[in-house]
Each structure stands twice: as C-alpha cells, then as structure tokens.
Amino acid sequence: MKGAPLTVSNLRVAYGRRVIVEGLNLAPLQPGTLTALVGPNAAGKSTLLRGIAGLVSGTRGTVRLGDRDLLGMSIPERARHLAYMPQGLPGGVALTVMETLVGALRAVPTDLAPDGASAANHAIAVLRQLGIEHLALRTLDRLSGGQRQLVGLAQALAREPEVLLLDEPTSALDLRHQVSVMALVRETVLRAGLVGVVVLHDLALAARFSDRLVALSSGAIQADGTPEETLTPDLLARVYEVEARVERCSLGHLLVLADAPIRGAA
Amino acid sequence: MSTATLMAGEAAAGYRKLILRRAMLLALLVLCLLAAFLLDVATGPARLPLSAVTDALLAGRGAGGPMSVIVWDVRLPYAIMAVLVGASLALAGAEMQTVLDNPLASPFTLGVSSAASLGAALAIVLGTGMPFVPMDWLIPANAFVFALAAMLLLQFLARLRGAGVQALVLFGIALVFAFNALVALIQFVATEQALQQLVFWSMGSLARSSWDKILILAVALALCIPFSARAAWRLTALRLGEDRARSFGVDTEATRRGALLRVSLLAGVSVAFVGTIGFVGLVGPHAARLLVGEDHRFFLPASALCGALLLSLSSVAGKLVVPGLLVPIGIVTALVGVPVFLALVMGRGRVS
Numbered sequence: 001m002k003g004a005p006l007t008v009s010n011l012r013v014a015y016g017r018r019v020i021v022e023g024l025n026l027a028p029l030q031p032g033t034l035t036a037l038v039g040p041n042a043a044g045k046s047t048l049l050r051g052i053a054g055l056v057s058g059t060r061g062t063v064r065l066g067d068r069d070l071l072g073m074s075i076p077e078r079a080r081h082l083a084y085m086p087q088g089l090p091g092g093v094a095l096t097v098m099e100t101l102v103g104a105l106r107a108v109p110t111d112l113a114p115d116g117a118s119a120a121n122h123a124i125a126v127l128r129q130l131g132i133e134h135l136a137l138r139t140l141d142r143l144s145g146g147q148r149q150l151v152g153l154a155q156a157l158a159r160e161p162e163v164l165l166l167d168e169p170t171s172a173l174d175l176r177h178q179v180s181v182m183a184l185v186r187e188t189v190l191r192a193g194l195v196g197v198v199v200l201h202d203l204a205l206a207a208r209f210s211d212r213l214v215a216l217s218s219g220a221i222q223a224d225g226t227p228e229e230t231l232t233p234d235l236l237a238r239v240y241e242v243e244a245r246v247e248r249c250s251l252g253h254l255l256v257l258a259d260a261p262i263r264g265a266a
Numbered sequence: 267m268s269t270a271t272l273m274a275g276e277a278a279a280g281y282r283k284l285i286l287r288r289a290m291l292l293a294l295l296v297l298c299l300l301a302a303f304l305l306d307v308a309t310g311p312a313r314l315p316l317s318a319v320t321d322a323l324l325a326g327r328g329a330g331g332p333m334s335v336i337v338w339d340v341r342l343p344y345a346i347m348a349v350l351v352g353a354s355l356a357l358a359g360a361e362m363q364t365v366l367d368n369p370l371a372s373p374f375t376l377g378v379s380s381a382a383s384l385g386a387a388l389a390i391v392l393g394t395g396m397p398f399v400p401m402d403w404l405i406p407a408n409a410f411v412f413a414l415a416a417m418l419l420l421q422f423l424a425r426l427r428g429a430g431v432q433a434l435v436l437f438g439i440a441l442v443f444a445f446n447a448l449v450a451l452i453q454f455v456a457t458e459q460a461l462q463q464l465v466f467w468s469m470g471s472l473a474r475s476s477w478d479k480i481l482i483l484a485v486a487l488a489l490c491i492p493f494s495a496r497a498a499w500r501l502t503a504l505r506l507g508e509d510r511a512r513s514f515g516v517d518t519e520a521t522r523r524g525a526l527l528r529v530s531l532l533a534g535v536s537v538a539f540v541g542t543i544g545f546v547g548l549v550g551p552h553a554a555r556l557l558v559g560e561d562h563r564f565f566l567p568a569s570a571l572c573g574a575l576l577l578s579l580s581s582v583a584g585k586l587v588v589p590g591l592l593v594p595i596g597i598v599t600a601l602v603g604v605p606v607f608l609a610l611v612m613g614r615g616r617v618s
Contacts, residue, residue: 055509079515086509093505094559098281100506103561107503108515124277136277137284139559155510 003031004066006052006163006195011061013044013051013219020047021219024061029212031162034189034196036206036227039216040240045199046087048216049165052197053084065163065195076108083161087168089148091141097151098123098136104155112160126158130184146177153181157188164189166198170205178202182209207231207254215239227254237262288564291557295571299349302578306345309585311592312336347475348581348595349574350483351540354532356550356573357487357494360566361525363551364501367431367508372547373533376420376438378413379544380445382537383468385412387449390464391456405467406479406538413534416441417526431508431522470541470596472581479539486535490528497521498562505560543596545603546573549610556610576603 005028013021021044029035037045051059054071063070065081073081095103101123105113113119127133132150135143143151149169156164169185170178186209189196200206206213207227215223215230217239223230231254236244242258249255308319314336322329322337355373362371373379385408393404420441424434453461500521503511511518533547550573551565557572558564577599584598 050509053509053513055512075512075517076515079513082513084509084513086507090505090507094555095502095505095561096284096559098277098284099502099559099561102281103499103502103506104514106499107511108500110515120278120281124281127277133277137280152510155506156513159514 003193004068004162005030006197007062007064008052009062009064011048011051011063012059013047013056014058015047015056016058019219020044021051024048024219024221026214026221027224029195029197031195032190032193033211034186034198034209035212035214036210037197037199037214037216038201038203038206039222043216043239044219045216046167047219049084049167049197049199053082053165054078055084070163079108079159079161080110081161082163082165083156083159084165085152085156085167085169087171089140089143089152093140096137096139097127097132097143097154100140100151100155101126101158104158110159112158123158126154129157129188130154145172146174146181149173149177149181150184153185160192161194163195164197166196168199168201170200170202178205185209203231203256204254207256231256288558288561292564292567292571295557295568295575299571299575299578302575302582303345303349306348306578306581307337307341309582310336310341311585311590343475343477343480344472344581345578346480347472347483347540348577350480350487351472351536351543352546352550352574352577353570354483354487354536354573355543355547356554356576357490357566357570358529358532358536359547359573360551360554360569361494361501362529362547364504364560364562365431365522365525366435367504368435369552370548371435372544373529373537374542374544374547375435375442377416377441377445378530378533379537379542380442380449381412381416382409382534383449383542384445384452385409386467386538386541387452387456387464388412390467391452391460409538410534413537414530416445417530417534421523421526466594467541469594470543470599471592471594472540473592473594474539474541483535483539486531490532493524493528494566495563497524498566501525501562501566502560541596543577543599545599545607546577549573549603549607550576552607552610576606 007028008024008026011021011024012019037048039045047056050056052063059071070078070082098120102119105119105122113122124133124136127136130150130153132147132154135147135151153169156166166185169181173181182205185196185198188194198210210227213225213227213230214221215235222239223235231246233244233246236242236256241262243260243262244256244258247255247257308316314333318333319337322333325334327338328334359372362373363369386405389405389408420434420437423437453464456464500516503514503516504518504521508518551569553572554565554568558568577595580595580598580602583602584593584595587593
C-alpha cells in the first residue's frame with residue numbers, strides 16, 4: 001500500500017487552551033516528494049508537525065494517508081505508517097546506536113523484525129544505507145552533532161514508514177553536515193517513495209532540497225508552491241518582516257538576501 | 267574504544283559480543299549475590315561456625331535443636347528478606363527513573379515511603395486502620411494501603427491537569443512534604459511509648475522478617491517481573507524521549523501508568539514490612555546503568571541484582587559493625603551506600 005498521498009484538512013492543534021493552529025488545510029502531499037515547512041520563530045511549524053504526527057492530544061481535524069485516517073489510529077498502528085523525528089537526541093543516555101535502533105524496531109512488534117537477529121540485521125542495513133555503520137557500537141553521548149542527527153534519522157527510517165516528518169534535522173550542524181544530511185533525506189524520500197515533510201530555518205537549504213515549500217506564520221499558511229513560486233520579496237516582507245531580495249546564484253539555486261527589517265509591519 | 271575504526275560487517279559481530287558481555291555481567295552479579303547471601307546467613311551475634319550453619323541448612327527446617335531455630339527462624343528469613351527487599355526497591359527505582367526521565371527518582375521521591383510512614387503512624391499511635399485486619403498485621407497493612415493510595419492520588423492529580431512528567435515529580439515532592447507534616451503532627455500528640463515504636467519503625471529494619479511476609483513480598487515480585495520484562499523494550503524506547511518513543515509506536519502514557527503501578531506495589535509492600543530503607547532504590551539502578559547500560563532487558567534485572575547485593579552486604583555490615591548489636595539496616599544502607607554512590611559517580615566523571 002505504498003504511495004498514497006497525505007492530506008491534512010481543517011486541522012486544529014492546541015496545547016490545553018492555547019490554540020496554535022486553527023482550520024489549516026494542506027493540498028495532498030505526494031509520495032516521493034519533499035516538502036519544507038518554513039516560517040519565523042513561533043510560527044507553529046513544529047506544532048503543526050507534531051499535530052500531524054498525532055503527538056498533541058488537543059488535535060482536531062483529519063490527517064489522511066490515502067483513504068486511511070491517521071489521527072483515528074492507535075499509537076502502534078500509526079507508527080506503522082508515520083515516523084516523526086524531533087529536534088535533537090537526548091543526551092546522557094547509556095545506550096549504543098545499535099541498541100537504540102533495535103529498540104526502535106522491537107518497542108512494538110513489527111513484521112520487519114520478528115526476532116532479535118532479524119532486528120539486528122535490519123538495523124545494520126539502515127545504518128549502512130546512511131553510511132554510518134561504523135557508529136553502530138558508539139554510545140549516544142560520544143557522537144558529534146552531525147552523527148547524532150544521522151542516528152536520529154536512522155531511528156526514524158528503521159521502521160520503514162510511508163510518511164517521514166523531520167523537525168529541523170539540520171539545526172546545530174555545520175555547513176558540510178547540513179548539506180549531507182539534507183541530501184540523504186532527499187535521496188531517501190525519492191528512493192523509497194516517502195511523503196517527506198521537513199521543518200527548516202534555512203531558506204536557501206529549503207529551496208535547494210525541497211520540491212514544495214510551505215510558508216507558515218501565526219499558525220496559518222501564507223504561501224504554498226514550488227520554491228520559486230513561494231519565495232518572493234512580497235512573501236518575505238509579509239512573513240518574516242524583512243526587506244529581502246531573492247536571486248539566483250551562479251549554479252541557478254535560489255538565494256535569499258535579507259537587507260533590512262521592516263519597522264512597524266503587521 | 268577502538269570502535270571508531272569499525273569495518274563494515276563487524277557491526278553485527280560487535281553487537282553480538284556486546285550482548286554476550288552484558289549477559290556475562292548479569293551472571294557475575296548472580297554469583298556475587300549468592301556469595302553475599304551465604305555470608306549473610308553465616309554471620310550473626312551468635313558466633314556459629316560455618317559448618318554448623320551448613321549442617322543446619324542441610325538438615326532442613328524443623329530438624330530440632332537451637333542451631334536449627336537460629337538458622338531457619340532468624341537468619342534465613344533476614345537474609346531472604348534483604349535480597350527480596352533490595353531487588354524490589356531497586357527494580358522499582360529503575361522503572362521510575364526511566365518513566366519519569368529523572369535520575370533522582372526513587373520509590374521515596376514521590377512520597378511512597380512518606381505515605382507508608384503516615385499509615386504506620388496512624389496504626390501505631392491511634393491503633394486504627396484497616397477494618398478486619400488482625401492486630402499483628404495492622405501496621406504493614408495500613409502502610410501498604412497508604413502507599414498505594416498516594417500513588418493513585420498522584421496519578422489522578424497528573425491526569426486532572428494533563429500534566430507532563432516534570433509536573434508529576436513536583437506533585438510527588440509536594441506529597442512528601444504533606445505526609446511528613448502529618449506524621450510530625452501525629453508524633454506531636456503521641457504517647458512516649460508509641461513515639462518510640464514509631465521512630466523505630468521508620469528506621470527500617472529486617473528484624474520484622476517472617477516467612478509469611480517473605481511469601482507475600484515474593485508473590486508481589488513474581489507478579490511484577492513478567493510485566494516488567496514485557497515492558498522492557500518500550501522502556502528502552504522511552505529513554506530516547508517521549509515523542510520519539512511514541513513515533514516508534516509506544517503508548518507512553520500506558521507504559522508509564524503500568525510502571526508506576528508496579529512501583530507502588532513493590533515499594534508499598536517492601537516499606538510496609540521493613541520500614542524506610544532509603545538509597546537502595548536510587549543507587550541500585552545507577553550501579554546497573556554503569557555496568558550494563560540502559561538496554562532494559564539487561565538494565566532491569568541488573569538493577570534488581572545490584573539492589574539485592576547492596577542490601578545483603580549492608581545486612582552483613584549491620585551485624586558486624588558493632589559486635590553483639592544489630593544496627594537497623596536503614597542506617598547501614600545510607601552509610602554504605604553513600605561512599606559507593608560517590609565512588610560510582612566520580613569514576614564515571616573520570617571516564618567520560
């Protein structure tokens with residue numbers, strides 16, 4: 001049943017009485033495409049992602065994968081279809097990379113890993129795919145920032161989801177690792193035909209690696225389309241409250257250059 | 267560690283070796299515990315030669331003679347109780363530290379022992395408590411019911427507010443203060459005799475061990491262990507954070523509820539029978555974590571074994587430290603446990 005689009009309609013996400021996202025609709029997110037969610041701080045990007053992932057108890061509305069209702073599913077059932085990767089791995093945990101992956105596979109029984117040996121083999125296959133097999137026996141607190149992000153990604157990919165939700169996978173990474181992590185994410189999404197959604201702060205990175213770019217502010221969608229369609233000086237003024245230029249570099253990638261903040265903007 | 271230069275294909279072998287090493291460490295802990303247990307049975311105020319102890323053990327219960335009575339009715343219940351209580355408290359502590367994501371959590375952080383003390387205080391001072399419970403069992407029954415009620419109250423409060431894990435810990439601390447104040451109030455109005463009994467109760471001592479109490483605690487432990495074992499994978503996943511665990515398909519709320527229920531049963535029964543024995547529930551899991559890491563398949567049994575070992579050794583120390591006098595084990599655990607704990611923490615600081 002791979003290859004169904006993800007649709008979000010009339011979504012309301014609230015923490016207690018604090019409503020963050022209200023009446024949000026997203027046109028179908030197609031499998032094999034990567035969508036970037038961008039927006040200023042406190043725009044509700046992470047909240048929207050957690051809401052889609054079914055992690056916020058006060059979530060109303062529908063999130064469908066094909067014709068299946070994701071929000072109506074039990075937690076183990078949803079985890080078969082959807083993987084969510086939060087920002088960062090917790091520190092101070094006495095677990096090796098291998099143990100976290102085998103744990104991810106066996107936390108709730110799946111067909112992927114009916115027993116210990118197949119779980120270990122599957123985990124190693126995922127690590128090899130991401131090129132980090134050499135980290136298998138490292139404990140989590142001995143990983144560098146980039147390695148931690150890759151291990152987090154491996155945990156999300158281990159259960160072979162159809163929907164991959166990543167919350168700022170490149171935060172706290174240097175330039176090289178930003179590019180390599182995003183390239184890996186894009187490659188995986190294309191190869192496995194996943195619906196990929198990633199929250200990003202860096203607009204140039206978002207424009208370069210995503211097929212579709214959704215700009216969010218105050219919990220509402222401000223623009224939605226290809227990176228070329230979405231990233232305009234007008235949008236940057238409205239959403240980020242900056243005077244900005246969008247230009248192409250010598251390789252043809254989009255660049256966003258912020259010139260000055262707009263004072264007293266709405 | 268030379269794992270940085272791990273070649274492709276070595277990961278699988280390395281992982282198998284890691285699991286084997288952890289299983290060996292568990293086996294080693296079992297052997298140490300067995301040795302400590304035998305030492306515990308062999309020591310005591312009546313200086314029996316080792317051969318006499320083994321003879322009495324092998325002769326079976328009710329063989330007659332003073333030896334048999336000392337070994338079977340005094341030493342063996344003490345030693346078994348030490349093992350069971352140590353294992354229960356440390357297992358409870360390990361599960362709590364995981365589900366509350368707090369390395370300081372132990373059965374006593376959330377008011378279980380304070381509630382038990384309040385129940386015991388009511389029974390001792392006012393002579394009131396559970397209806398239809400014989401007088402001999404009034405104190406432990408009351409202590410257990412209060413411990414369980416405290417845990418339920420905590421869960422109810424947490425549910426009411428839809429509160430997170432940190433709020434749960436804060437509620438627990440608030441309960442500790444509330445119960446302690448109530449105990450102090452009862453102490454204030456108690457007679458001198460009742461006060462003495464209450465203070466002695468709260469010190470924590472194995473002197474109240476008996477075969478029927480051992481049976482009850484063993485049943486409680488046997489009830490909890492299968493559920494703990496089943497939850498081991500989910501608890502391991504929970505160590506990676508709430509959101510990540512749920513993304514792996516773990517119902518974190520249900521896992522936490524189940525773990526806290528087991529904790530209240532284990533800690534409630536333990537405290538009811540032997541009083542407040544601090545530190546085992548905190549140190550046992552920390553020692554286990556340093557030995558076998560946090561794969562809960564190994565971490566949970568290792569915690570229980572470390573707790574049992576620590577309490578057995580404390581029991582031996584309690585008999586030897588002042589010749590001819592049995593120092594309450596609650597005092598010994600803290601005195602033995604603190605240096606052990608500090609050594610563990612310092613040692614880890616050097617390594618990392």
